[in-house]
Amino acid sequence: MKCAEHPGLDAVSTCQACGKGLCPDCTEAFVRPLCIPCAIQENKTALAHNEAMIREAKKPMYLAGGLFVLTFALILNSAGIEGALNAVVVATVVAMTPAGWQFLGRFFNPGSGYVHLGMRWASAFVHLGMSMALGVIIGPIQILKSLRQIKRLKQLNAEIVASGDI
Numbered sequence: 117m118k119c120a121e122h123p124g125l126d127a128v129s130t131c132q133a134c135g136k137g138l139c140p141d142c143t144e145a146f147v148r149p150l151c152i153p154c155a156i157q158e159n160k161t162a163l164a165h166n167e168a169m170i171r172e173a174k175k176p177m178y179l180a181g182g183l184f185v186l187t188f189a190l191i192l193n194s195a196g197i198e199g200a201l202n203a204v205v206v207a208t209v210v211a212m213t214p215a216g217w218q219f220l221g222r223f224f225n226p227g228s229g230y231v232h233l234g235m236r237w238a239s240a241f242v243h244l245g246m247s248m249a250l251g252v253i254i255g256p257i258q259i260l261k262s263l264r265q266i267k268r269l270k271q272l273n274a275e276i277v278a279s280g281d282i
Contacts, residue, residue, distance in 0.1 A: 119137050120138065120142075121152060131151040133151070162276055163277075169265070170270065173262040176215065177259055177262055179214055183214070184207045184211035185207075187203075187211065188203050191206055209252055213244070213251045216248060216250035216251025217247040219251075220243060220246055226239045
């Protein structure tokens with residue numbers, strides 16, 4: 117078998133994606149043995165995947181930001197400038213509540229296991245209260261994790277583009 121890129125050279129391995137022959141230089145060109153067209157396709161796929169992951173990582177931050185702005189504006193509108201500090205505190209708690217809800221959802225489901233409707237509602241309100249309290253702690257941690265993930269994915273995309281194999 118001959119190399120797909122260098123027909124004058126004997127193949128020492130095959131492309132792991134398509135099975136074409138690869139010479140020693142082509143075998144060591146990438147982390148794993150791939151022919152150039154397969155490496156380009158793999159990099160395009162990785163870029164698209166990373167971009168989708170970046171969009172997903174931004175969603176909780178957009179939600180928290182939107183809730184903060186909306187709550188702050190509503191409270192400031194009714195309380196005036198004197199209530200600005202209270203508006204910031206309440207808006208922060210409201211903005212971080214979804215993070216607390218998601219965190220608590222890992223451990224128990226509000227209202228599950230209760231037959232009586234009143235107990236389900238009571239459980240949901242307890243879950244909401246705990247979510248508000250925990251959200252203030254968990255929310256900033258989740259936002260920092262999302263920011264780190266976005267930074268890492270953007271660095272990976274920059275490395276892929278810099279490699280010139282797209």
